[in-house]
Amino acid sequence: MADTINGGFITKPVASAAAIAAYLLVDLHSDGTVRPYVQASGRLCLGSTEVDSTNGYAKVRMVQTEGSRYLKLDLSETIATAGVFKHGTTAGTIAPATGSDVVIGHCIGAGATSAADAHAVVECILYPWAGWGDASFPAT
Numbered sequence: 001m002a003d004t005i006n007g008g009f010i011t012k013p014v015a016s017a018a019a020i021a022a023y024l025l026v027d028l029h030s031d032g033t034v035r036p037y038v039q040a041s042g043r044l045c046l047g048s049t050e051v052d053s054t055n056g057y058a059k060v061r062m063v064q065t066e067g068s069r070y071l072k073l074d075l076s077e078t079i080a081t082a083g084v085f086k087h088g089t090t091a092g093t094i095a096p097a098t099g100s101d102v103v104i105g106h107c108i109g110a111g112a113t114s115a116a117d118a119h120a121v122v123e124c125i126l127y128p129w130a131g132w133g134d135a136s137f138p139a140t
Contacts (some may be wrong), residue, residue: 008065010047017056024049024092025074025130026060032054034058035069036092045087045131068108071126072100072119080111093119104130 014020015033026034027043037045046068047062074088074095084103088095099104109123
């Protein structure tokens, strides 16, 4: 199946056909596959998933697509309404940004707290430069 771009979404094969859950940030690999984004991996953060992957393919909403999206908050984290966030420690997640952290977006829905074993999902705006790792603005 060739890549299909439609309305800010792209359908991409998943690395090793492993499942990717909904609401995770994904990165692009040289073989054209996507995987949950790992901070400081040197990979391009392509966008986020809206639904779980199926049949070895993921529907990815591109980073630069306008509008809000839902993303998973890293485990044991709390973010406030309008709170800014960075890439989380757990692959594909976000976490609150403070100090000199690189800000990649802000929460627009209700704030949330993730449990130690379950991610919270928050509505947020992902900034267009979020895909470029450290090439964005610090929190303060």
